[in-house]
Amino acid sequence: MIRILAALLGMLMIAGLLLGASGLGWPSREILIELRLPRTLLAALIGAGLGLSGAVLQGGLRNPLADPGLLGIGGGAALGGMLAFYWGMSAMFAPALPIGGLLGAGLACFALFALAGRAPSGPALILAGVAISALAAALLTLALTLAPNPFALAEVTFWLMGGLQDRSLGHLALAAPPILVGAVILLRLGPGLDALSLGEDVARSLGRPVGHTLRWAALGTALVVGGGTAIAGSVGFVGLVVPHLLRPWLGERPSGLLGASVFAGAALLLGADLLARAGPMLLPLAQEPPLGVLTALLGAPFLIRIARKVAP
Amino acid sequence: MIALNASRIALGGAAVLYDITFQARSGEMVALCGPNGAGKTTLLRALAGLLPGIPAPDSRQVAYLPQGARSAWGLTVGEVVALGRLPHGDANHEAVARAMRLCGVMDLRNARIDRISGGQARRAMLARVMATEAKVLLLDEPTADLDPDAAHRIMALLAGFARNGGTVVVVLHALDMVRDYANRMVVLQRGRIVADAPPEEAMPIAAAAFGLPLGIDRRPRLLAPGSE
Numbered sequence: 001m002i003r004i005l006a007a008l009l010g011m012l013m014i015a016g017l018l019l020g021a022s023g024l025g026w027p028s029r030e031i032l033i034e035l036r037l038p039r040t041l042l043a044a045l046i047g048a049g050l051g052l053s054g055a056v057l058q059g060g061l062r063n064p065l066a067d068p069g070l071l072g073i074g075g076g077a078a079l080g081g082m083l084a085f086y087w088g089m090s091a092m093f094a095p096a097l098p099i100g101g102l103l104g105a106g107l108a109c110f111a112l113f114a115l116a117g118r119a120p121s122g123p124a125l126i127l128a129g130v131a132i133s134a135l136a137a138a139l140l141t142l143a144l145t146l147a148p149n150p151f152a153l154a155e156v157t158f159w160l161m162g163g164l165q166d167r168s169l170g171h172l173a174l175a176a177p178p179i180l181v182g183a184v185i186l187l188r189l190g191p192g193l194d195a196l197s198l199g200e201d202v203a204r205s206l207g208r209p210v211g212h213t214l215r216w217a218a219l220g221t222a223l224v225v226g227g228g229t230a231i232a233g234s235v236g237f238v239g240l241v242v243p244h245l246l247r248p249w250l251g252e253r254p255s256g257l258l259g260a261s262v263f264a265g266a267a268l269l270l271g272a273d274l275l276a277r278a279g280p281m282l283l284p285l286a287q288e289p290p291l292g293v294l295t296a297l298l299g300a301p302f303l304i305r306i307a308r309k310v311a312p
Numbered sequence: 313m314i315a316l317n318a319s320r321i322a323l324g325g326a327a328v329l330y331d332i333t334f335q336a337r338s339g340e341m342v343a344l345c346g347p348n349g350a351g352k353t354t355l356l357r358a359l360a361g362l363l364p365g366i367p368a369p370d371s372r373q374v375a376y377l378p379q380g381a382r383s384a385w386g387l388t389v390g391e392v393v394a395l396g397r398l399p400h401g402d403a404n405h406e407a408v409a410r411a412m413r414l415c416g417v418m419d420l421r422n423a424r425i426d427r428i429s430g431g432q433a434r435r436a437m438l439a440r441v442m443a444t445e446a447k448v449l450l451l452d453e454p455t456a457d458l459d460p461d462a463a464h465r466i467m468a469l470l471a472g473f474a475r476n477g478g479t480v481v482v483v484l485h486a487l488d489m490v491r492d493y494a495n496r497m498v499v500l501q502r503g504r505i506v507a508d509a510p511p512e513e514a515m516p517i518a519a520a521a522f523g524l525p526l527g528i529d530r531r532p533r534l535l536a537p538g539s540e
Contacts, residue, residue, distance in 0.1 A: 062384035194391075195398050197384045198440070201362050206398045206444075207371030252385035252424075 001249050005263035009044065012270045016040030019277055038172045039164050043273040044266040045172075046164075046232050049179045049224035051265015052258060054239025055246075056186045059193035059254030060217040061122045067240035068225040071125065071218060072132030073108045074236075077229035078160055079136040079143075080104015085156045086143050097159070098174045098230035105226025108132050109218055121200055125214055162233035162292030164273055175231040182223030183262065185216055190255030192216075197254060235292045237299035238265055244306045272298055313337045313479055314359055314374065314448045321358055321366075328354045329503045336481050336496075338447065341474040343490040343511070344483045345518050346500035352483045353379060353452055355500065359481060360450050371399035375446035379453050379483070381437055383425050389436040390421035396443030404443075411442035414469055416462070430457040438466065448479040455489060460534045467493040468536070487518065492536050 017036050018024055027036060050068065057066040068074050084100030115128035140160075147153040192213035195203040200210040228235065242265045243257050250256050272294045279289045314336050321329035329351045336342045344352045354363070360376040361368030375396070383392060394408050412418045415435045425433050434457045441449060449470070455463035463486070471493045474480045484490050490497055490511050497514035499507035499521050507517035519526035 059385075191398055191401070194395055197387060198381050198392070198395065198437075199378065199384075201357065201360075201376070201378050202381055202395075204362055204368065205360050205371060205374070205376035206395065207368075208398060251388065251391070253387055253391050254385065 001246075002260050002263060005260055005267060009263050009267045009270065012267055012274065013040055013044060015274055016043065016270055019274060034168065035166075038167050038169045039273070040270065042164055042167050042172055042175060042231060043270040045176060045179050046228035046235065047238055047269025047272075048262045048266040049183055049228050050235065050238040050269065051242035051261040051263075052183055052186050053221040053224050054241075054265070055243045055254070055257045055261035056189055056193065056217050057221060057239070058243050059257070060189070060196060060214050061126060062196060062199075063122070063126070064244070065240070066126070067236075068221050069133065069236055069239070071108075071112060071129035071221065072136055073105050073112070073129075073218070073222050073225045074229055074234060075133045075136030075140070076108025076111075077101040077105040077226045078234050079140050080107065081159065081230055081233075082140055082143050082156055085152060085159070086147070095170070095174055098171065098227075101230025102178060102226045104136075105222045105229065108136065109222035109226075112218055113215065121210055122214070125218070158290070159233045161290035162235040162295075163276070163288065163290050164232055165288060167231060171231050175227045178223040178227035182220040182225075182227065185220035186224065187258055187262075189213055189217055189220070190258055193254035193258075232291060235269065235295055237295045237303075238269055241299040241302055242268060245302060268298070269295065314369070314450075314481065316355075316359055316366075318358070318366075321354065321363060323354055323363065327503070329358070331504060332358075334359070334498065334505065334508075336448075336479050338477050338479050339474060340495050341471055341480040341482065341493060342496045342498055343494035344481065344498050344500060345485070345487065345490060345514075346521055347523075350500040350521070351503045352500055356450050356452055356481065356483055369448075372444065373446050374448040374450065375441040375444040377437060377441045377449070377451045377454060380456070386424040386426045388422055389417050389425055389428070389432075389439075392425050392436050393417070393421075393439045393443050396440040399444055407445055408443050411439040414442055415439035416465070431459060431462055434458060435462065435466070447477075449473065449481070451480065451482045453483055453485065455484070455486065461537070463489065464492075464536050487515070488533075491515070492539075 017032060017040055020027055020036060053068045058064055080103045081097050081101035084096040111132050112128050116124045144153060192208040195206045195208040196210060196213060203210050242261050246257050246260050246264055250260055273291055276288045276291050276294050279285050280287060316332055316334045318332045320327050321332065344355060346352055357363055358366055360374065393412050394403065397404055397408065412421055415438050417436045417439050420428055420432055425436055438454050455466055458466060467489050470480050494511055497509065497511040498505055499514055499518045501521040506521060507514040516526050
């Protein structure tokens with residue numbers, strides 16, 4: 001299964017390098033290195049992180065509805081980026097936006113632990129996450145309504161909808177370290193997640209206490225989602241959908257999904273980004289549809305199908 | 313062996329157990345009995361190190377089966393039993409297969425645990441505990457959901473485990489089973505140990521704790537296999 005997904009990802013990456021605003025074809029060296037390579041790699045990297053964090057959070061919280069948005073980490077990253085916009089820092093210093101996003105994700109993660117207590121359990125973490133999500137969303141809306149000028153408002157809104165247009169190698173350099181470190185943390189959690197599938201008492205009696213597993217899961221998610229949101233804005237649904245897509249093929253053991261979710265997430269987001277790029281060519285659109293909109297459009301029907309299959 | 317001495321054990325702020333002096337030696341099967349809410353499960357969880365402030369025992373030496381554990385995901389029986397190897401960090405297929413055979417779930421190894429009967433799932437959960445190959449088993453109602461034959465088989469299996477030098481602490485409601493299989497009966501009432509003796513001796517105290525008369529009944533009942 002992983003081989004099939006890796007092959008799919010490889011094909012999508014080649015397509016990502018060949019597809020551009022002018023249609024399909026071999027681009028000039030400059031365009032390849034400056035535009036298409038970073039965009040393709042970013043889509044794969046961010047999608048991989050989102051898919052992996054979704055698989056880890058669903059396993060860790062024993063909840064098939066869990067995804068990075070649920071813990072407020074995505075919301076924190078969006079708020080952090082927004083604030084960098086708001087005070088005009090990103091106009092003076094371009095990387096301020098992604099750095100703000102990362103700081104926001106880190107802060108949300110810190111608040112999560114402060115609220116969920118020293119030995120976080122599933123429900124405590126979800127409740128704290130929902131509270132942080134709501135707070136971040138409220139502050140985000142407040143900042144938007146008080147925005148100093150309409151141009152800033154438009155720019156921020158566009159970033160929030162998610163997209164990878166005009167991302168450079170610099171963005172890649174900024175996103176890659178947190179995402180890679182976060183992914184390494186998340187990939188090591190397999191046994192702890194498996195133990196949790198029989199409940200928190202059993203996990204502890206198997207020598208894998210829930211608090212330990214969830215702390216690392218939240219930290220890894222903050223790095224992965226913080227890095228991703230900072231660069232691509234809010235891209236939902238990938239983390240939620242990827243594990244559900246994989247379970248019918250790979251079984252439901254949480255550790256069995258981790259490796260495949262990296263490739264499936266990368267392929268899904270890259271595919272969505274390719275559609276976004278092809279959008280103006282295929283449809284009468286003045287510009288690319290936002291990536292977050294596309295992932296939701298792609299993900300929702302899958303999820304509805306799964307819901308119908310799960311229903312008795 | 314496993315032991316616990318505590319003057320007060322609290323759960324969520326409220327004291328649940330008082331003046332506990334408990335010990336189970338190797339070669340022993342100790343049954344914890346008592347009315348609902350007497351503190352049997354709490355005592356077992358305390359022994360397993362699952363309560364705050366009580367150090368956790370070595371997870372390779374002490375295995376714990378909670379009451380009515382459910383799997384959050386549709387794992388196969390084989391995957392559930394293999395979880396018993398997590399404390400060792402290996403995938404000892406022989407130990408896993410042995411545990412599945414002992415508990416009679418070998419034929420179900422590829423079936424999803426959420427799609428088999430409650431009794432079969434219970435045996436799969438017990439096989440998970442056996443796969444750890446721990447010296448001490450802490451089991452909360454291992455025979456709930458089982459038919460009489462399966463219940464006797466599991467109890468005989470546990471008694472054999474104890475005879476071979478293992479330690480079994482088991483919460484049991486079926487007092488027939490306690491009398492047939494346990495070496496010692498510990499009766500809990502309102503958070504205190506009120507009896508700790510061989511089942512024959514402890515039975516009158518258990519009857520008092522449950523508020524039921526003790527007597528001898530000559531009507532037909534199902535016996536343990538091979539005991540007619």
